[in-house]
Amino acid sequence: MGASYRQFCPVSKAMELLDERWTLLVVRELMLGSDHFNQLRRGLPRMSPSLLSRRLQQLARAGIVERAESGGEVRYRLTAAGEELRPVVEALGVWGTRWIPDLADPDLDPKLLLWDMHRNVDHAVVPPRRTVVAFEFMDVAPGVARWWLVMTAGDVDVCDDDPGDEPAALVRTSLRTLTEIWRGDRTWASAVGDESLRVLATGDVVSALPGWFLLSPFASVPRPVPLTHEPVH
Structure with a gap:
């Protein structure tokens, strides 16, 4: 978990876990159905395997992710606490689509x-x-x-x-x-x-x-209407 903000505010306590780099994107991938380590890697191709492993361990310790092993196969899934993050991640996706449209x-x-x-x-x-x-x-x-x-x-x-x-x-x-x-x-x-x-x-x-092909779940998010400037008379 990241460094403490030393605030009792529940937002600050949540962000001590969630604002570390890649953490919410790992949660996003689990929400989208990736449940094997290699599937998570394919959905996060620029995240190193060692960092992904650390983030999964952190999320498991925090009770967000459950690790299950059966027949030598390891699967990851969100717990009830992790599932409660779904509307948070979806709201961030909607906000980012609407207000941060530029792609470098x-x-x-x-x-x-x-x-x-x-x-x-x-x-x-x-x-x-x-x-x-x-x-x-x-x-x-x-x-x-x-x-x-x-x-x-x-x-x-x-x-x-x-x-x-x-x-x-x-x-x-x-x-x-x-x-x-x-x-x-x-x-x-x-x-x-x-x-x-x-x-x-x-x-x-x-x-x-x-x-x-269906489009991104955020493709239908309405974009802001550009402001039009009336000529000054």
């Missing part, structure tokens, strides 16, 4: 974007057979420019190596463009319209593809 280039991460997208696939509309969608980002280094989502019945996997299947679609775009679509900052149709996103596929897949 270092904020963009293809691994994190595809990981977020893979857990928001609409299985009710994707083809029932094994289906691969390839993504090629034109504005990142060649080593991290190509990614694949492999969709099967009720499951999706993220691959950074070619899975060998002929893709049903190849999406060519910039990392920023796809991130903005995912966040709800712009639409798929507008990106296709200005050719900042291109889909190479048969006509039926081109039209169906946007519906295969």
Whole structure:
């Protein structure tokens, strides 16, 4: 736990635990369904494994996370106290979407974007057979420019190596463009319209593809209306 604020205020007592770097993001990942260490790492790709291990230990000692081991497999889940943080994390996401909209280039991460997208696939509309969608980002280094989502019945996997299947679609775009679509900052149709996103596929897949992916849970958050300044007469 972080250094004490030496205040009796319950907000300060809560923040002694929660304002340490990465802590609330670990809680966020657990809320989104990651329950294995490697799943947590994939959702927090820039967090070192040793720091993730320390944060999980701290959260477990505080009664926020429960560690369960069965058959050599370790799972983490939120306790009742951890679940009570859900509206706090959701409110922070809404606030950040509305009031901190700017994305710097270092904020963009293809691994994190595809990981977020893979857990928001609409299985009710994707083809029932094994289906691969390839993504090629034109504005990142060649080593991290190509990614694949492999969709099967009720499951999706993220691959950074070619899975060998002929893709049903190849999406060519910039990392920023796809991130903005995912966040709800712009639409798929507008990106296709200005050719900042291109889909190479048969006509039926081109039209169906946007519906295969649900957007970020915060994509529908209303943005502030820009102030308009009336001319001074």
